Amino acid sequence: MPHSLPQTLPHLLLTRPAGGADRLHAALEAAAGQPWPATIAPILRIAPLPLPPMRPEGLILTSLHGAEAAALLSLPPGTPTWCVGARTAQAAAGIGLAVRLVAEDAEALVLALRSDPPPHPLLHLRGRVARGDIAARLRAAGLQLRDQVAYDQLAQPLAPEGRALLAGTAPVIAPLASPRSAALLAPELRAARAPWRAAALSAAVAQALGPLPEGCVTVAGAKDLQGLVAATLRAAAAFAP
Known part of the structure; x- marks a missing residue:
């Protein structure tokens, strides 16, 4: 299993517009080698x-x-x-x-x-x-x-399914590809009850999240889809026991 992923994968919160979210989800499942539960809740249209x-x-x-x-x-x-x-x-x-x-x-x-x-x-x-x-x-x-x-x-509000995910108790990972999306999602993450981590496409995306607890954001090494996938896998591995 890549990057020593946990037996039960953290739930993905995908906030990109639908087409981009679908491509990212497919790439993540391919990299993980297994189905990966996801909620698609775009915050930009x-x-x-x-x-x-x-x-x-x-x-x-x-x-x-x-x-x-x-x-x-x-x-x-x-x-x-x-x-x-x-x-x-x-x-x-x-x-x-x-x-x-x-x-x-x-x-x-x-x-x-x-x-x-x-x-x-x-x-x-x-x-x-x-x-x-x-x-x-x-x-x-x-x-x-x-x-x-x-x-x-x-900008549009986070869908009820996304809010419910963050209000739950299961671990959540939010891959983020743009500073705007990161800034819009940041208040939801700060208020989350669920344990969560974010994967950021770049340092600029990570900075747009604002001040957050240390270690909860993983920054991609390359500013492309595969870089974001790799960062998401690393973030998921952090939930492994």
């Missing part, structure tokens, strides 16, 4: 926004939702695209875009574009809530770039 007609010479996509928005623009095949994350890049390639870079995070993307700027303007399709100041930092470095809010990330 992705709401696509209408886009004006656009024909950018190049794109920056920092999320899968940005790639989904790009698909609505019917861009010419081969439009050069700079991505954050492997799934974003995979989705971009799937709609015929030419992926020039797959960066681990926004910081790596900014550094790469500063060191090797394209000769043409770029369009960043992003959510209403965004981190990293990508557009401002790249414009300050001399790149021609504009950003377009393509979707909203709407």
Whole structure:
């Protein structure tokens, strides 16, 4: 059993939007080698926004939702695209875009574009809530770039099933992939009766949880799905006797 997991696995509280939660759950069960009980209770809802007609010479996509928005623009095949994350890049390639870079995070993307700027303007399709100041930092470095809010990330209350899970007595693990989700879930975790641990995709996600008891947050070593899976397994192993 990977990472000396406990005989009875802690219950997963998955707060990503449904598609992302399903992918994470499948990856966790594959890594654990057994079924893993989970409650899917998204605390963010992705709401696509209408886009004006656009024909950018190049794109920056920092999320899968940005790639989904790009698909609505019917861009010419081969439009050069700079991505954050492997799934974003995979989705971009799937709609015929030419992926020039797959960066681990926004910081790596900014550094790469500063060191090797394209000769043409770029369009960043992003959510209403965004981190990293990508557009401002790249414009300050001399790149021609504009950003377009393509979707909203709407907060919603934790579903009753999620609240019931945290109010119980069985151990719970909450894998968290974004600072926003972490900040929204943090009050629920602080009030939880159940013993719990969180697995955070990055240090920024962990910091968004705010002050918590030492040792209750495990930070992923890599900022991707497999990194979050590995962090969740380590968090689960902490419940082993």
